[in-house]
Amino acid sequence: MSREYRVGYTFPLVCPHCEKPALVTVTGEAAGGGVEEPPYLLELVRCGTCNEPFLTVEEDYGQGWDGPGVLWPEQLRPLSHHVPQSLRREHEEARQCFKAKAYTATAVMVRRTLEGVCSDQGVSGVNGRSKPLVKMLEQLKSDGKIDGRLLEWAQALRVLGNEGAHFTGTGVSREDAADGLALAEALLDYLYVLAAQFDAFKARRVKNKDTGQSGSQS
Template sequence: MVDYVDPELVLAECPYCEHAVLAREIGALGKPEHVNNWKWAWRYVLARCTECSGPLLLAHDAPWDRLESIWPNPHGRELSNSIPEALRREHSEARACLKAKAYTAVAVMVRRTLEGVCADQGVTRRQPLVASLRELHQQGRIEGRLLEWAEALRVLGNQGAHYTGVQVSREDATDALALAEALLDYMYVFTSQYEAFKARRSQPRSAPGTE
């Protein structure tokens, strides 16, 4: 006896359920057969998770042996290349820990990311992390609210790195990852973007009608 398999059901990874599920195909768009200028075949599938009813956009390439969720992005947004590769790598490992539900490891990896930021900015000099963060603040590289965030992440990282009998919660791990990402964006993306904006605005401009 062969079990009936619904042809509209596909196996996919649901970012909402955080595990592999069956998703029901709602619609699909594939490469038209008469189009020959594409060197590869492709197919996009709009589906609904049968566990939580969440919407999914899936994609796979020929020979249709791999189906990947592309929205919502299960890996989070890509960090800017303006952020040093070593720091992006630390943050990526923190994301992987969150996906694996290793929340204590997330806190530790976020703390490592903070240490990496201080090292990249040249303010470590064998001093405690708290002193390095405050030195960044004194130098005007991070503002008061960002210092407050960073010190909260440092404390959470200490909780993860040392046995205290208190577990790091999923909510704290998720927030820590988001705050660390915001700190990286501020330090390496928005600050340089604002400086470029100021430099561009300071350039002499021609009066209207003289160009």
């Protein structure tokens, strides 16, 4: 199913530059796909509020055209639905702090995300008493939920969060806050996304073996 927009077509969208709802105008377009990939429409648009250009894309996977999404400038991808909502909320708040250039607050929210991970994984403490975060992260490794490298990452994030939470006379740098966000996201992906994907892979392999649909062997 083809779709054509005329240059000059105007539609509402949140601008990735000024981050405001605006009427954007198509200034150029190009269509593609339709053979080995779904049809898509690329549109170069300009924000009616800040006048900055950006690139959008629409695709049709057989259920009709989806809404235009921003392709450039690159946007932060949403966390997978496999990550518990409470943890997605904490991490999103850390992202919002970073976007607002509140880098020390970003580090604190990353630490809160770590605490949330430990709580969700059942290592928040015993008999109603919480363990120090350093001990909870070590418990994750002892339980086989993360490996040594991930523990090292998590402990580095804990230290970064401590630096953000306590007055030291200096703030957290943009680079450290950005790395903290990325490492926290990698930890969430490992525990909730890749683990679920691997479990599904193993289950599928067992099912195929039981039904005689084995893969090639070398």
